[in-house]
Amino acid sequence: MYNLAVTSMDLADFSTAADLLAEVTAASPEDARAHFALADALIALNDLDAAALSLRRYLRLAPGDEQGAELILASIGKAPVPARASPAFLRDLYRRKAKNWDLVPGYFAHRHVLDAVLRHASPLFLSALDAGCGTGLSGAGFRAMTQHMTGVDVSPDMLERARAKGIYDVLNEDDLLSFLTRHPDQFDLIVSAAALIHFGDLNAVLEAVWLALRPEGTFAFTTYSYDGSDPTAFGASSYRELAKSECFAHGSAYLADLSKTCGFEICEVSEIIHEQSSTQKIPGFVAVLRKKNGVEGP
Numbered sequence: 001m002y003n004l005a006v007t008s009m010d011l012a013d014f015s016t017a018a019d020l021l022a023e024v025t026a027a028s029p030e031d032a033r034a035h036f037a038l039a040d041a042l043i044a045l046n047d048l049d050a051a052a053l054s055l056r057r058y059l060r061l062a063p064g065d066e067q068g069a070e071l072i073l074a075s076i077g078k079a080p081v082p083a084r085a086s087p088a089f090l091r092d093l094y095r096r097k098a099k100n101w102d103l104v105p106g107y108f109a110h111r112h113v114l115d116a117v118l119r120h121a122s123p124l125f126l127s128a129l130d131a132g133c134g135t136g137l138s139g140a141g142f143r144a145m146t147q148h149m150t151g152v153d154v155s156p157d158m159l160e161r162a163r164a165k166g167i168y169d170v171l172n173e174d175d176l177l178s179f180l181t182r183h184p185d186q187f188d189l190i191v192s193a194a195a196l197i198h199f200g201d202l203n204a205v206l207e208a209v210w211l212a213l214r215p216e217g218t219f220a221f222t223t224y225s226y227d228g229s230d231p232t233a234f235g236a237s238s239y240r241e242l243a244k245s246e247c248f249a250h251g252s253a254y255l256a257d258l259s260k261t262c263g264f265e266i267c268e269v270s271e272i273i274h275e276q277s278s279t280q281k282i283p284g285f286v287a288v289l290r291k292k293n294g295v296e297g298p
């Protein structure tokens with residue numbers, strides 16, 4: 001019956017899917033997967049109270065939240081926005097994505113970061129950090145203009161592929177926030193393509209980047225856009241597939257205000273197409289910030 005429900009979902013017959021999944025969960029109340037799928041169907045039917053109930057049942061049965069239910073609850077307004085995706089969730093997500101990451105068509109974040117850095121800073125960079133380096137797509141672009149390049153990522157599977165390319169001088173398996181905090185005054189360039197999409201409030205990250213940069217150092221990163229909801233805020237991505245992958249989106253005014261508060265000069269916050277599929281273009285921002293000389297940090 002579960003498979004029939006999945007087929008109904010694929011055919012966009014959400015009502016049949018919800019009926020079938022309600023039967024599955026009644027017969028097997030411990031089936032976490034069915035509760036999650038039922039929530040999916042109920043969201044498509046805009047029955048958000050019932051969807052929230054199913055997501056909470058799922059979370060009780062699967063507290064590791066491999067499906068990203070917490071952020072979906074936030075995206076339908078039924079729970080506060082969590083601070084960030086959990087490292088355990090990210091390791092699992094990118095274990096599944098690592099194999100085909102370099103083949104994903106329509107993914108542009110790393111190219112936007114490279115182009116944006118070159119609009120505001122001049123190579124040669126002495127010491128660069130790729131925060132959330134993944135398989136090394138950004139690293140490949142910056143390698144020729146960087147003397148010493150470090151990568152950090154929480155996913156061992158993404159790192160394994162980066163390591164095989166031999167791009168980085170050093171690769172670290174670590175959470176980027178704690179890595180930055182432990183490396184003050186170390187880098188003249190920090191880039192982060194599509195990694196801060198997994199953080200909600202960016203305050204702690206920007207503070208840590210400020211500390212890790214040398215004076216006049218440059219920070220370039222991308223986020224998904226929240227401007228359609230509120231340019232001054234951040235929240236769960238309104239794209240359901242992205243919210244399921246624990247992706248957040250950030251408003252342009254939020255990015256600009258926070259950057260100034262954290263002691264950065266804003267070189268650029270520009271709209272981009274972060275990625276696109278055959279059916280949709282996902283909007284985002286590329287930001288380039290500079291650590292101002294002689295300005296007090298956060």
Ligand SMILES: C[S@@+](CC[C@H](N)C(=O)[O-])C[C@H]1O[C@@H](n2cnc3c(N)ncnc32)[C@H](O)[C@@H]1O
Pocket residue numbers: 090091094109110131132133134135136137138152153154155158174175176177192193194195196198
């Ligand atoms: C969307 S992929 C982008 C990878 C790479 N920057 C690129 O452009 O191809 C996001 C990467 O950020 C990593 N990541 C996300 N949050 C992280 C964190 N808190 N600490 C370290 N790595 C993180 C993920 O493991 C993943 O490899």
